[in-house]
Amino acid sequence: MNPEDKQELLAECLAYFQREKGYQRILERIRVKYESLGHLGGTIVLRDITAEEKEALSGFLKKDLARHKNVSVKIAQFEKCLEETRFSGVQLKDLLEGYFHKKLHSNKETRQRYKVERSSFFEELAEKYYGTPGGEWLIAAGQKKSYVYKTLIQRYDTQKEELRRDLEIVCRAVNQLPQSGEEKVHLPVYASLLTKNPHALDGETGCGKLLLVALADYLQCENPRNAEERAELYYKAGLLIDEVSNYVICCGLQAFTAEGEHLGWTGFYQAGEPLLVTLSNLGHIKRVVSPPSQVFVLENPAVFTAILDSVREHSQGQRQRCIPPLVCTYGQLKIAALALLDLLAKEGTLIYYAGDFDPEGILIADRLCARYGEKLRLWRYTAEDYAKAISCKFLSSRRLKMLDSLQNKELVALGEQIRQRRLAGYQELLLEELREDVLLPGKF
Numbered sequence: 170m171n172p173e174d175k176q177e178l179l180a181e182c183l184a185y186f187q188r189e190k191g192y193q194r195i196l197e198r199i200r201v202k203y204e205s206l207g208h209l210g211g212t213i214v215l216r217d218i219t220a221e222e223k224e225a226l227s228g229f230l231k232k233d234l235a236r237h238k239n240v241s242v243k244i245a246q247f248e249k250c251l252e253e254t255r256f257s258g259v260q261l262k263d264l265l266e267g268y269f270h271k272k273l274h275s276n277k278e279t280r281q282r283y284k285v286e287r288s289s290f291f292e293e294l295a296e297k298y299y300g301t302p303g304g305e306w307l308i309a310a311g312q313k314k315s316y317v318y319k320t321l322i323q324r325y326d327t328q329k330e331e332l333r334r335d336l337e338i339v340c341r342a343v344n345q346l347p348q349s350g351e352e353k354v355h356l357p358v359y360a361s362l363l364t365k366n367p368h369a370l371d372g373e374t375g376c377g378k379l380l381l382v383a384l385a386d387y388l389q390c391e392n393p394r395n396a397e398e399r400a401e402l403y404y405k406a407g408l409l410i411d412e413v414s415n416y417v418i419c420c421g422l423q424a425f426t427a428e429g430e431h432l433g434w435t436g437f438y439q440a441g442e443p444l445l446v447t448l449s450n451l452g453h454i455k456r457v458v459s460p461p462s463q464v465f466v467l468e469n470p471a472v473f474t475a476i477l478d479s480v481r482e483h484s485q486g487q488r489q490r491c492i493p494p495l496v497c498t499y500g501q502l503k504i505a506a507l508a509l510l511d512l513l514a515k516e517g518t519l520i521y522y523a524g525d526f527d528p529e530g531i532l533i534a535d536r537l538c539a540r541y542g543e544k545l546r547l548w549r550y551t552a553e554d555y556a557k558a559i560s561c562k563f564l565s566s567r568r569l570k571m572l573d574s575l576q577n578k579e580l581v582a583l584g585e586q587i588r589q590r591r592l593a594g595y596q597e598l599l600l601e602e603l604r605e606d607v608l609l610p611g612k613f
Contacts, residue, residue: 175258182256183267191225199244200265200273207275209261212243229254287325294336303340306383316392317382324375335376338363339383342370346387347407355409355471361597365560367471372399409474416445417506418470420477421494422513425456441492443477448505457512459494464513465548465607466496468524468533469596472603473497479604493607494518502533507540514544521548523603526555526587526594527564528571531580538577547579548606549599552586557602558594 186192198213215222216239223234226242229250234240248261266273274282291311298304310317324332341363347354357367364370371377381399384406385392393399403410420443424434431454437444467473473495480492498506510520522537522545524530537545569591572584587593596603 178256179259179263179267182259182264185256186264186268189225191219191221191223192229194222195226195242195247196265196268199247199261200269202244203262203265203273204276204279207277209244209248212241214239214241287322290325290329290333291321294333294340297337298340298344301340301344302387303343303383306343306386307336307340309386310382317379320378328375331375335379338369338376339379342380343383343387353404353407353409355474356403357469357471357595358475358597358600359408361595365598366562367469367560367595367597368562409471416447416499417503417509418443418445418473418497418499419495419509420444421459421492422464422496423458423460424454425458426453427455438492441481443474443495446505446509448503448508451505451508451512454512456516457509458516459513459518461494462517463519463521464494464496466498466510466520466522467596467603468498468500468522468530470497470499472596472600475600476604476607480608483608495607498533500533501529502536510537510541514541518544520545522546523548523550523596523599525596526550526558526583527562528568528584528587531575531584531587532571535575535577535580538580549603550579550583552583554599554602555583555586555594558596558598559590559592560595560598562593562595564591564593 186196194215195213198215199209202211202213203209218226218234218237218240222240223237226232226240227234230242230246231250244261251257251259251261251264262273288311291307295304295307295311298307309315310321312318321332324335342359345363354362356370360370361367368374369376370380372381381393381402384390384402388402388405390402390405391398393402400410420441421438422434422444423438424431434444467476477492477495496506496509514520520537520541522534524534534547534550538547564587569588572588575581575584
């Protein structure tokens, strides 16, 4: 029989077996048996056979199965019966591969192929970053004795492409760490430079967890067990983290108690240093004054610090530093932040507020607009600014639903832009514009 005739006969055979549903379970059992043994052989048992199966198999096996509840079939017998049909010449293995649309492999072969493919996956990435600290870590991480080995294998099995992306980010993150003597970088800013998502390297993300392990290996440290050890590890790597707390941080502001000028605040004001203020501290303060009668309020501590560092550098060498009034709320508004802003608003201070372009950030801005009215101005919160700050962070429908409660007209319009694009925007991506606004005298 020539190849064309064989293919035509196989096609007819497949069409028949696919049409007759009574063969489905027995062919599935034969396939499983092949994968187990690595060859066609052995016996299979079908329990509680259906009327459809009885009808199909009775004719095929030339055996009356009408009164049978279970049936035992040797695979060799099934092959012999197939040869005695009009499909003589069709091999059972070819039938199974055509029926299930895949090549048959033994479990041993499948395991071996899986190991080869998995090794190639990690070797390909390691080769891409060969000779770099990130590549060296990746080679070590792929070995069974490594701390992270099991995690990598589990993620390879369930999130292969996400793992590939995270490993590439981690390798680049390790390779581009600030060198000794260089200025340290805040983790969210560093994450933005690498991925355009300031939260990509957060400690609770898969990527962030891998980075911590990679940093520990790179710096030859123990894997961190708590928040303090994580902060220390980041610091050794030249990265800074800022935890959300009940404090508010500020600079360029003066405070007064019932007795007069607060000398502690004055010292920080004159030194141009940021001051961490607790709610307890504010309880003794009667007035907070911003000399230029305006204050720049930022949601993000990393952006706050980056701007303050720029101001210091800009005024370096001057006889008297001119530190602009800045406040950082650390994300979600705390009582301490509101208490400080209340004192400033009471003095007639104009508050400029800038936050992230996500539902949570927009709602904070909306809340502040409602609280301070004409005394608050939205800062870098236009559709144009959103376009510059846009990231690849997808917003879920549940989070977008939060925008329904917005009251401020400007923010309602901005919320519609965010709803259409379904992507968050972050302050880190507007750092240069925010810095320029603060540094240029008379900008506002």
